Amino acid sequence: MSRDLRRRPRPVRAARGVSPLKVTLAVAGSVIAVIVLFAAGIAAEQYGRRPAAATATTRPPAKAGPGLGDAVRDGKLEFVVSRVDCTRRTVGAERLTRTAAGRYCVVSMSVRNIGDGAKFFVGHGQKAYDASGAEYAGDELAGVYANRGTESFLRRLAPGEKVAGKLVFDVPENGSLTSLEVHDSPLSHGAVIILGQR
The missing domain is CATH 2.60.40.1240 (Immunoglobulin-like)
Structure with a gap:
């Protein structure tokens, strides 16, 4: 009886399924990373343009430097x-x-x-x-x-x-x-x- 048990093949365990919650979290994480990178790109582009706009608006309209008599x-x-x-x-x-x-x-x-x-x-x-x-x-x-x-x-x-x-x-x-x-x-x-x- 014991010999028959030893020879009997053990059942193969089924592979563990991926939890739907883990899949959802992984997808959500990827989407958030893409959104963060996209927002960072927009911010960098806007930041790069800001100094030129600020310079144009803050430049003195009448006098750009020392003039006659200075x-x-x-x-x-x-x-x-x-x-x-x-x-x-x-x-x-x-x-x-x-x-x-x-x-x-x-x-x-x-x-x-x-x-x-x-x-x-x-x-x-x-x-x-x-x-x-x-x-x-x-x-x-x-x-x-x-x-x-x-x-x-x-x-x-x-x-x-x-x-x-x-x-x-x-x-x-x-x-x-x-x-x-x-x-x-x-x-x-x-x-x-x-x-x-x-």
Whole structure:
């Protein structure tokens, strides 16, 4: 009797079925993960756009930076632009004149040495820009003619000393300047003055 029991094959257990509750939880978890990823993607996209919109709405409508009459500093020099005249075709007097290819924008300004050592103002290190962003270098010879008879930039400045003079830029016939980037030296960071604003 015992031998028959040993030889009798044991019944094979049926595989356990997956609980419907576990299936439901797994599906729900997958759906939630997809929703979270989708929401995170939307948030990241909106966050990436937000700074541009904020910049556009918070930009000052009338004045974007220092303008005429405002003192700006770069390195050891302080600059103040007092006037901009973009109506001239020539600069100079009598036989010492220079004619623009387009027309001249003459920028009247002062420069003060705020450092503790002597400093030269370098005219060709200054840059001007128009509304399209085109850059203009100064016409140095026209600047020499425009500064005749005045205490100009052509000398060394002692600490605390201030000098006034003119920078001259040759722009297209219908062009005008919107900003001036002033520099302590040709390789300095520079500071921007918005022209035509006070």
